[in-house]
Amino acid sequence: MKKQKMVAMILAGGRGTRLFDLTKKVAKPAVHFGGKYRIIDFPLSNCANSNISTVGVLVQYESVLLNSYIARDHVWGLDIAGGGVYCLPPREKDSTGFGEYRGTADAITQNLDFLDQEEAEYVLILSGDHIYKMNYDKMLKAHLDSHADATIAVLEVPLKEASRFGIMNCDDSDQIVEFEEKPKEPKSNLASMGIYIFNYKTLRKYLKEDEKNSASSHDFGKDIIPTYLKDGLKLQAYRFKGYWKDVGTISSLWEANMDLLSDKDTLDLRDPSWKIYTGDNNAIPQILGPDAQIDTAYITQGCAVNGKVKHSVLFTGSRVEGKAEVSDSVIMNGAVIGEGAKVTRCVVMDNEKVPAGMVLGDKNSKDILLVTKAVINAKKAEEQANG
Amino acid sequence: MDKILGIVNLESSGVHVEGIEDYRPVSAASFLGRYRVLDFMISNMTNSKVNNIQVYIKNRPRSTIDHITGTNYNINTKKGHIQILHGEKAFSSEVYNTDIANFLANKEFIEESDAPYVVIAPSHFVYIQDFNALLEHHVETKADVTIMYQSVSNAKEAFNNCDTLELGENKEVKAIEKNRGKYKNRDISLECYCMSRSLLLDLMEKARKTSSLYWLSDIIADSVDELKVMAYQHKGYAACINSLKAYYDANLELSDYYTLKGLINDDWPIFTKTNDTCPTLYKEGAKIQGSLVGNGCIIEGEVINSVIGRNCVIKKGAVVKDSVILPSSLVNRGAKIENAVIDRYAIISHIKELKGDKDKPIYVKRRDRI
Numbered sequence: 001m002k003k004q005k006m007v008a009m010i011l012a013g014g015r016g017t018r019l020f021d022l023t024k025k026v027a028k029p030a031v032h033f034g035g036k037y038r039i040i041d042f043p044l045s046n047c048a049n050s051n052i053s054t055v056g057v058l059v060q061y062e063s064v065l066l067n068s069y070i071a072r073d074h075v076w077g078l079d080i081a082g083g084g085v086y087c088l089p090p091r092e093k094d095s096t097g098f099g100e101y102r103g104t105a106d107a108i109t110q111n112l113d114f115l116d117q118e119e120a121e122y123v124l125i126l127s128g129d130h131i132y133k134m135n136y137d138k139m140l141k142a143h144l145d146s147h148a149d150a151t152i153a154v155l156e157v158p159l160k161e162a163s164r165f166g167i168m169n170c171d172d173s174d175q176i177v178e179f180e181e182k183p184k185e186p187k188s189n190l191a192s193m194g195i196y197i198f199n200y201k202t203l204r205k206y207l208k209e210d211e212k213n214s215a216s217s218h219d220f221g222k223d224i225i226p227t228y229l230k231d232g233l234k235l236q237a238y239r240f241k242g243y244w245k246d247v248g249t250i251s252s253l254w255e256a257n258m259d260l261l262s263d264k265d266t267l268d269l270r271d272p273s274w275k276i277y278t279g280d281n282n283a284i285p286q287i288l289g290p291d292a293q294i295d296t297a298y299i300t301q302g303c304a305v306n307g308k309v310k311h312s313v314l315f316t317g318s319r320v321e322g323k324a325e326v327s328d329s330v331i332m333n334g335a336v337i338g339e340g341a342k343v344t345r346c347v348v349m350d351n352e353k354v355p356a357g358m359v360l361g362d363k364n365s366k367d368i369l370l371v372t373k374a375v376i377n378a379k380k381a382e383e384q385a386n387g
Numbered sequence: 388m389d390k391i392l393g394i395v396n397l398e399s400s401g402v403h404v405e406g407i408e409d410y411r412p413v414s415a416a417s418f419l420g421r422y423r424v425l426d427f428m429i430s431n432m433t434n435s436k437v438n439n440i441q442v443y444i445k446n447r448p449r450s451t452i453d454h455i456t457g458t459n460y461n462i463n464t465k466k467g468h469i470q471i472l473h474g475e476k477a478f479s480s481e482v483y484n485t486d487i488a489n490f491l492a493n494k495e496f497i498e499e500s501d502a503p504y505v506v507i508a509p510s511h512f513v514y515i516q517d518f519n520a521l522l523e524h525h526v527e528t529k530a531d532v533t534i535m536y537q538s539v540s541n542a543k544e545a546f547n548n549c550d551t552l553e554l555g556e557n558k559e560v561k562a563i564e565k566n567r568g569k570y571k572n573r574d575i576s577l578e579c580y581c582m583s584r585s586l587l588l589d590l591m592e593k594a595r596k597t598s599s600l601y602w603l604s605d606i607i608a609d610s611v612d613e614l615k616v617m618a619y620q621h622k623g624y625a626a627c628i629n630s631l632k633a634y635y636d637a638n639l640e641l642s643d644y645y646t647l648k649g650l651i652n653d654d655w656p657i658f659t660k661t662n663d664t665c666p667t668l669y670k671e672g673a674k675i676q677g678s679l680v681g682n683g684c685i686i687e688g689e690v691i692n693s694v695i696g697r698n699c700v701i702k703k704g705a706v707v708k709d710s711v712i713l714p715s716s717l718v719n720r721g722a723k724i725e726n727a728v729i730d731r732y733a734i735i736s737h738i739k740e741l742k743g744d745k746d747k748p749i750y751v752k753r754r755d756r757i
Binding site: 034289301 | 419420421642644647648651656657658659661663664665666667668669670671672673674675676677678679680681682683685686
């Protein structure tokens, strides 16, 4: 029997405005995470590990770096005959002018020709900005077993936080009966993870109709799913258990990195049966100098430490010089913490240099400080003003 | 057309790395927690824009074959390629398994190259060198053969059994002898040769006629009177990994930040095969200083002046000092290790102390349980 063909489509066009300067020059899915990864490595590696061979990545905002990054599909082992990673920006077509993706659903609608050409039977819609490990093949099996028109992955969240999510209200067999976007008084704690499997033929018909509807915002959660429900189509919830995090803000990005240090870490990046693959960078091994003091840290290749690091994550090629102190912080790629500098509860941006002796962040602050060039310059000016 | 055909040669006959070599040639052994020894020579070639590279191997090739693919070493794999070549015929005795015998077995691949020059460098040396500079010097001096060498002041302790060069005026090579550790200051041959490809083919024939025990270095030593053999000085760090102690020393020497940065920088990266291993987790109470660590480790104990390979676990209360631990080994609670080389997948537990000597590090076998 021919294998059921499922094509994955990763929505990677968002800017992620709440990440501020981190996404000034790169799209959110390309933001670094966990020492050596980029966020998009997670859905891409999940696809590779779930035996999905064709992956479309829908890009839009600041996509130059992201395009070239995903084009190296051998990194995830996705350079398979008949498959591969396809970079799909909005494009001018024979029948239409040049447009932009107007919503998550519109991004797929504009690439129906791609899905037709790939002879997709099932379409897996993923988001390019979540950290988790998931076997999509198992989800497809559940989808086939339930004979649903669409299956949505859901996560049990604490009820008091449920109003931050799209909530699925289900019957006893986990069939979805109602969908509420950020409900004030949630009836259930099953949050949508933004991961959908659709039967392609039906989805194609609905997307074509949605395209013509001028009142639609062309969004899966706001438009397509409610229409499916209204028309009485079968929507099934697929319960996911495990680590899942939307890293949409500086504090959630910081938190997700801190989770890697915990004894209760459930993401388990060490698991050899479900590796997360990433573009390699020929960095030297990590080097700990004679004066290094390390207490709870996640450190990757290319890092050099000769200062004090406490409860922090160091990304590729970052450096902590002698007598410097880094605590409860995330030091991104190539950033340098100068001699004697102190960095507490900070996310230091890629390639920024914290000058010797500078003190940034505060252990009692509620917020996490994103250390950008502007922050460093302002601190310099402040230090000069104070003599 | 490329000017240079790169040949990464076999380890020479004097190489004897106790223990390690029972499982793979030392050139394929883990190095500095992340590399294999031969990554240095292959990266020298690819960074010198040498696009066609032959890597010769003789015994136990699995590890090398597994490690080498063109895409790892930053060459255009369509225009150029990395070829792994081995002497396919059986040798009645290991003494006949020389580099010359292996070159002869693969003669057609040397003949079919269209590069006018060859650079031959053995895989068990660690240094960085732009081979274009060597070629330029070779052409300028109108030499037949150019030998790269290093002036060292530790020839008594290191570079044992390596060739030493006796240099005349203008750095012409007058004679080649073996280093028996008698003198401190010597000009040590790095056994890296530049010559025309046609001369290599001639020397291969000449060696074959002379003796089936001959290595390339032997026939070059024989030819110093007939050929114009010149020397080219290499500067900077160089090590010859020809014994367990040399392997141990090179690992520890390069775990110093400045020594390592002097060798590897952004302009001269050392390429290797990625293992997609996650970063290393240092837990509360870990103590680690003066060390080089690969990814994927869990460090809970104490690690001082050591090199820890990928995916190792150092448990709480364990102490590792002045040691080299190859990937995927486990050092259990309470174990104390000093001056040791621990091979892959070893498990050290239930032992109070495992202590070697700085001059004679102790070796623990692959998959050993102590």
